[in-house]
Amino acid sequence: MGAISLNPGFVLIAAAFLMLAAPKSVRAPLMAGAAALSMWLLLDNEFGAASAVAQMGLSVVLLNLDALNRVFGIGFLIALVLLAIYTSGRRNRLEDAAITLLAGGAVSALFVGDLVSFVAALALAGLSATWLLFVAPVAGAAGAGARLLIWHGLEGLLFLVGVAFHISAGAENSVFKQLDIASLGGGFIFAALMIRVGAPFAHVWLKDAIGHASGAGAVALAVFSSTLGVYALARLFPAEPALIFVGAAMTVLGLIYAAAEDDLRRSAAYVLTAQMGVCVALIGDGSPLARAASQAHVFSLTFAFSLLLMAHGAIIERHGASALSGLRGLARGMPVTSLLLLCGGLSVAGMPGFASYVSYAVALAAVGDWEQRLLWTLLIVNSAALIVILIIRPASVVYVATDSAPPHQAAIFPMMLGMSLSAFFCIAVGFNPHWLYQLMPTELAFSPYTFDRLAPALEAIGAAALTYLALRLVRFAPTEKAQALLDMDVFYRGPVSGAGRWAGIVLLRLYGAWQVAFDRVAVAAGALLARAARACDLPYKDSLAGAVLLVATAGILLIICLSWR
Amino acid sequence: MTKPNPPRAGGAAPMLTLLSAVILALGLGFDFGLNHSRASWIGAEPGARALIASAAVIVVVAAARLLRLALGRSEHGGGHGRD
Numbered sequence: 001m002g003a004i005s006l007n008p009g010f011v012l013i014a015a016a017f018l019m020l021a022a023p024k025s026v027r028a029p030l031m032a033g034a035a036a037l038s039m040w041l042l043l044d045n046e047f048g049a050a051s052a053v054a055q056m057g058l059s060v061v062l063l064n065l066d067a068l069n070r071v072f073g074i075g076f077l078i079a080l081v082l083l084a085i086y087t088s089g090r091r092n093r094l095e096d097a098a099i100t101l102l103a104g105g106a107v108s109a110l111f112v113g114d115l116v117s118f119v120a121a122l123a124l125a126g127l128s129a130t131w132l133l134f135v136a137p138v139a140g141a142a143g144a145g146a147r148l149l150i151w152h153g154l155e156g157l158l159f160l161v162g163v164a165f166h167i168s169a170g171a172e173n174s175v176f177k178q179l180d181i182a183s184l185g186g187g188f189i190f191a192a193l194m195i196r197v198g199a200p201f202a203h204v205w206l207k208d209a210i211g212h213a214s215g216a217g218a219v220a221l222a223v224f225s226s227t228l229g230v231y232a233l234a235r236l237f238p239a240e241p242a243l244i245f246v247g248a249a250m251t252v253l254g255l256i257y258a259a260a261e262d263d264l265r266r267s268a269a270y271v272l273t274a275q276m277g278v279c280v281a282l283i284g285d286g287s288p289l290a291r292a293a294s295q296a297h298v299f300s301l302t303f304a305f306s307l308l309l310m311a312h313g314a315i316i317e318r319h320g321a322s323a324l325s326g327l328r329g330l331a332r333g334m335p336v337t338s339l340l341l342l343c344g345g346l347s348v349a350g351m352p353g354f355a356s357y358v359s360y361a362v363a364l365a366a367v368g369d370w371e372q373r374l375l376w377t378l379l380i381v382n383s384a385a386l387i388v389i390l391i392i393r394p395a396s397v398v399y400v401a402t403d404s405a406p407p408h409q410a411a412i413f414p415m416m417l418g419m420s421l422s423a424f425f426c427i428a429v430g431f432n433p434h435w436l437y438q439l440m441p442t443e444l445a446f447s448p449y450t451f452d453r454l455a456p457a458l459e460a461i462g463a464a465a466l467t468y469l470a471l472r473l474v475r476f477a478p479t480e481k482a483q484a485l486l487d488m489d490v491f492y493r494g495p496v497s498g499a500g501r502w503a504g505i506v507l508l509r510l511y512g513a514w515q516v517a518f519d520r521v522a523v524a525a526g527a528l529l530a531r532a533a534r535a536c537d538l539p540y541k542d543s544l545a546g547a548v549l550l551v552a553t554a555g556i557l558l559i560i561c562l563s564w565r
Numbered sequence: 566m567t568k569p570n571p572p573r574a575g576g577a578a579p580m581l582t583l584l585s586a587v588i589l590a591l592g593l594g595f596d597f598g599l600n601h602s603r604a605s606w607i608g609a610e611p612g613a614r615a616l617i618a619s620a621a622v623i624v625v626v627a628a629a630r631l632l633r634l635a636l637g638r639s640e641h642g643g644g645h646g647r648d
Binding site for chain 2: 255256257259260262323368373376377380381383384385387388392395396398399400401451452454455456457458459460461462463464465466467468469471472476477478482483484485486487495
C-alpha cells in the first residue's frame, strides 16, 4: 500500500477549523489525535519531494521530507501532544483552535519544498500567533497582539519582496536551495528571518508576545515561532559567517536581560532568545557537526521550554502573575510545580541528565578547536549564566522560608500531567542520547557522558552557582523587586513613545498658536491696507494726508516722465 | 546610621551552596585527575571552565545590575508598565 503524500501540517490546519465547532471534551483529544495523525504521515513517508505541482510556471512542492525537517517536525508534534494534555483542563475554544492553527502553519512550513508555499505557511503561522494573543484572557494581550501583527506583517513583506527578487532570476529558483545573502533576494529573505529568530533590535516581539500570552499560549509561541526561523536559516543560509555574529549578539543580549528581568516569563523569553542565538551561531559555523548540534539543540529545547513555560503558566493560574519578587516561599504552596519549575530550568540550562546537555555537548565538541575559541567561550558563558538565571535565582526565592507563605494551591491535574510528561521527555532523551542522535541528518557516534566531557560541565555548573551565591551574600547580585525593563519597544510603547506623543501635542499647539497669530497679523495688515486704499480713493478729501499723497503721486509721475527717453 | 541587616539565612541558600560545592569538587577532581594530556589551548586546561564560568557570572550579574539602574522602571510607578 502506498504512503499518503500529504503535508502533515495540513491535518493540523483542518483540525483547527474542526475545533471551532467541537465541544470542550473533544477539543484536547482532537488536538492530540491530529498531532498523532501528522506524526504518522511524517514517519510513513520516504525522504524526498512529493506532491509537487507546477503553478504559473513555478514549482510548488507541498511535501518535501528529509532528515532536517523530520527532526523539527517530530519535536513540534510531540510538543503539541503535550500542549493538548496541558490545556485539557481549561475552557477556551478560540485559543485551542489558535494553538492548533499555529502548530499547523509551523509544521506545514517545515515540510513544504518551495519558497512561495513557505511564505504562505509562515504567514499563516504568524497570523495564528497573533490570534492566539487576541483571544488570550490576559490584560494587555490585545495590544501585544496588534504589535505582533505589525512585526509579522513586516517579516512577511520582507519575505515576499525577497522571494519576488529571487524568483525573478529564474522560475527554477522557487524551490529550496542555499541562498546568497549578498544577492538582493537573499538579503531581503535574510532580513525577514532575522525578525523571525529574534535578532537584536527585532528581539522584543518574542518577549512582548510570551509575556502577554496565556500559559498554554506562551508555550505554543515559544515552540512554534522562533524555532521555525532557525529551521529556515539551517535550510537557506547554512555556513553563513554573519550568523555567528548575529547569534553571539542574541546570546549576550538575551542573557543580560534575562538576568535583570523580574518577571519569570519575560526572563524565559530572553533565555529563548539567547538559546536561539546559540543555534543560529552554530548554523553560521557551518560544519556538519555544528549544524547537527544546532538541530539537536532545537529539538531538546522544544521540551525544555515546554516544561519551563508550562510551570510558569501553572504559577500564573494560581497567583495571577509570575514576577519573581512576588513568589517568595512559593514552594510551600505549590511544591510539585516549584520542583517542575526548577526541573525546567535544569533542562534549559543543559544540566547533565537532561536533553539539552546531550545536544550542548555536541555543540561544544563542534566548536572545540582553537580557531573557534570565541564561539566555544560563548557557549560556556551561556551555560554558566543560565544556571544562575534559571536555577539558583528562582530556587533562592521560591524555597525561601517566609512567615507569610501562600496557601497550598497545587496546579490542576492536566497541567501537572503536561508538565510531568515534558519533564519525562527531557530526562528520557537526556539519558538515552542515541534516540536524538539517530534523528540527526549527520550520523552521530557521540558519547556525551565520558569523564572528559562531564567533568568540565560539572565544574562550570558548580563554579557558576557558587559565584552567584557569593555575589548574593555580599549583596552585589540584583535583588528581586517589581521592575519592568525598557527595551527596543521603548520606541513604540515606552516613555520615548510617550515623549513623542507629547512632542506631537506641543507641536500641534504651537502650530495652532502660530495660525492664530498669523490670522491676527493678516487681519491687522489687511485693515492697514484697506485704510491706505480708502485714502487713495479719496485724493481730494479735505485732509493733509490726501494733499500729501496727491503731491507725492504727482512728483513720482513727473520724475518718471522726465527720466523717460 | 544603621548598617543593613545581612540577608536572612535559611531557605535554599545553604543547601544550594553545599550542592554547588560538591558538584564543583567532583568536576574539578575528575578534570584534574583524568586530564593528563597536554592541553592544546588555555580553554582545554583543567579548571579553565570553572574560571570562565565564574567570570561569566560576575560579568552577567554586573551587566544586569547596570541594566536595572539604567533601564529599570517600577512596575507600579511611571514606567511603561505591563501593557
